[in-house]
Amino acid sequence: MRTDVLHAVRLAKLDLTLVFRNTTALFTVLLLPLMMAWLFTQTQGTATIEGAPAALYVLTGVPGLIVGFAVFINLVNSFTARREELVLKRLRGGQPSAAAVMAGSALGALALFLGQVVLLAIWIRRAEGATPVNIPLMLLAAVLGVAVFGLLAAAFSGLTPNAEMAQITVLPVILVMMVGSPVAFPTNALPGALGTISGLLPVTPIVKIMRSAFLGADHYTGTGRALSALEQWTGALPSLGILAGWVVVTALLARWLFRWEPRHG
């Protein structure tokens, strides 16, 4: 167990090193979500959404974009390229266990995600004067969110024949995350069943928890009223439940689809 943890930490450190040596990855993982966040804030007026200034509402939902870029796209690219270049095979032929290899990638992605959320928090503090209210709840959402999208990335990499195709296979998920989640507007603004479906997508609970925990307000039901510390946790339970369900679903998908080596023949 201790060895697995050590291996995972070393592999996470390796992942971070490699991201910072790859200009394309650095742009996609770090800059793109923040640029999109800036763009979204520019399209909002001075109105309020769910009781929060529009720009603040958008910025506190940006972790929903970050998890798509820093975790999902990053890991689909990484798993696919490493599989095709036989890096995963080499790791599997070494002493790290399969769990340590996967955990290493997840840890690296979590570090990237948290690093960007910290940058985002600094941005929000400077631009909007708000500071995070419930950091432990934000951390819990981050861990679950990275788990879901890390496992989903593992599954998608199994469907992706090569690193070039990874740019295409991630698109549907990213589009759904951008349009179907409450990053820039409440999902109850979506018509009919789309609003219900949106509420069940894995990115929606991440955004809702992050926003509610950051602002200490009710963005679960959309009233925007201030929540006590206890209410912040109890209000998050349905969203946490959805995320836990997605952890199970994506774990099964990853187990079914993930491949350590290119296909034979």
Add this chain to the structure above:
Amino acid sequence: MRTPQLADTAETGAVGLENVIEVGGLRQKYGDFEAVRGVSFTVARGEVFALLGTNGAGKTTTMEVLEGFTPATQGTVRVLGLDPVRQRRGLRPRIGIMLQEGGFFGDLTVAETVELWKGLSEDAGRPVTLSGTEVPGRLSLTGWTKGINGATMGALELVGLENKARTRVKQLSGGQKRRLDLALAVLSAPELLFLDEPTTGMDPEARRTTWRVIEDLRERGTTVLLTTHYLEEAERLASRLAIMHEGRIHTYGTVDEVVSGSGDIVSFRLGGASRSYDELPFLDGAAPTLTYTGEGTEVVYTLTDGQAHVRAHAALSPLLAWADGRGEVLERLTVRRGTLEDAFMRVVGETA
């Protein structure tokens, strides 16, 4: 001499020694394609055992089953007494693997790659001296960003990559990557080393360096299973070898045993006026084969029965009598012992 053309489940083994690898009736299928079709052999502790064969012979597939990358479709496999798939965690620290290709992080430098690999090795703490070079002990988690550890440089010197320590792996040539791969495989001083075509793509000097490293490992008691296309590599390094073709082991034994199985070779060209190739005699039951080259037609007899090297001389009498009787001239008449290449080509030719 052992008989070539073994039955599928025949055993190839060294008697009376502890077996580090035991394979029985191994079959491996990928979909409808059966890559390995009933292979059995054992490798004793301290041996260098070579699997020879053409592309697609099943060498790498066999090795990957032994390495625990994939479970056997059928048959039994024990490596160091363990099931390589189910008991992977116990086995991994005791073995070293050199893949056939690839598997590197291209954006890491050569030294970083070695240090990373040491960080991922449970028991890489034992320094080992090979070819006069000390292979490193355990490194710290933060090692690679703080300059090159002297022990890491030792590992690179072992394979002649010390001048490439700060080069990104993606900038190495194919042969240099093979050398790096070897350095990684021996880092943790494994009991058993799997080398899949270790010298493919290397220049002659690097190939000899690699051979010396393997010979040193053998002297230290490390068991080595290697696959190779290079027959001279197998002749130089292997205690025993097996020739695989189309998923089966066709002949095996020590180099001498396998070579003697290929018999003696009698060859010549007909230089007389009639050049009656159609009427060439059988020699000791062996039929002639004709090889057409730019210089003419070469007649070759392969004498494989019994003590062929003794009988080859006796076989010459009827040949000379035949030539005298027909006024044929036997140009460039040669009698030589068969080589490993002859044995290899015979296996490939017989089953083609």
